[in-house]
Amino acid sequence: DAGVIQSPRHEVTEMGQEVTLRCKPISGHDYLFxxxxxxxxxLELLIYFNNNVPIDDSGMPEDRFSAKMPNASFSTLKIQPxxxxxxxxxxxxxxxxxRGRKAQYFGPGTRLTVT
Amino acid sequence: GDSVTQMEGPxxxxxxxxxxxxxxxxATGYPSLFWYVQYPGEGLQLLLKATKADDKGSNxxxxxxxxxxxxxxxxxxGSxxxxxxxxxxxxxxxxxFQKLVxxxxxxxxxxP
Numbered sequence: 395d396a397g398v399i400q401s402p403r404h405e406v407t408e409m410g411q412e413v414t415l416r417c418k419p420i421s422g423h424d425y426l427f428x429x430x431x432x433x434x435x436x437l438e439l440l441i442y443f444n445n446n447v448p449i450d451d452s453g454m455p456e457d458r459f460s461a462k463m464p465n466a467s468f469s470t471l472k473i474q475p476x477x478x479x480x481x482x483x484x485x486x487x488x489x490x491x492x493r494g495r496k497a498q499y500f501g502p503g504t505r506l507t508v509t
Numbered sequence: 510g511d512s513v514t515q516m517e518g519p520x521x522x523x524x525x526x527x528x529x530x531x532x533x534x535x536a537t538g539y540p541s542l543f544w545y546v547q548y549p550g551e552g553l554q555l556l557l558k559a560t561k562a563d564d565k566g567s568n569x570x571x572x573x574x575x576x577x578x579x580x581x582x583x584x585x586x587g588s589x590x591x592x593x594x595x596x597x598x599x600x601x602x603x604x605x606f607q608k609l610v611x612x613x614x615x616x617x618x619x620x621p
Binding site: 398425427429436437439442444449450465486489491497498499500501502 | 540543545551552553554555559598607608611613614
């Protein structure tokens, strides 16, 4: 059974460029989460979806960040324009509704470097 | 609001030593509790979980007991290995919510 799949695994880009990160959740999971991890701020929840609908985007740092989930098997996180302070590891996670008992399963992450 | 507090790291141990990583929480409801592990260069992996008071989660020799009276979920292992070196995250998910609240993580370093 495939886990959460993220692509690319590594992305290096120049400041000002658009960056798109991709995620395929575990089949059958109805929640999808995007996190960002840095040394300074630790693990931060950016946004999460339920049944493809954004539920809470209060963690999205600013308008340069946007996320979509066009269907149950695909989500994107876009940064436009990118800045050096966006350099981080971005994780996608998915879970299944069960009154909070079910765990979230994380993908391997995308390491983004903005120069 | 909900929060998770973990002991500061790094925790440095010799192989076969006993491990305890403390975790306490604050929650308004009846949360489920989790330990995740992150190996270098990888994503977070679920290590174990407990969904109600007095439950014990266990996996790969690690254990943690959900203690409602002390609002704690300490991670223990009787004999650590070099391969256990990683960052360990305690997390909770409160009743009716889907968001996980994470602690700051505790780095474990095990030397031969």
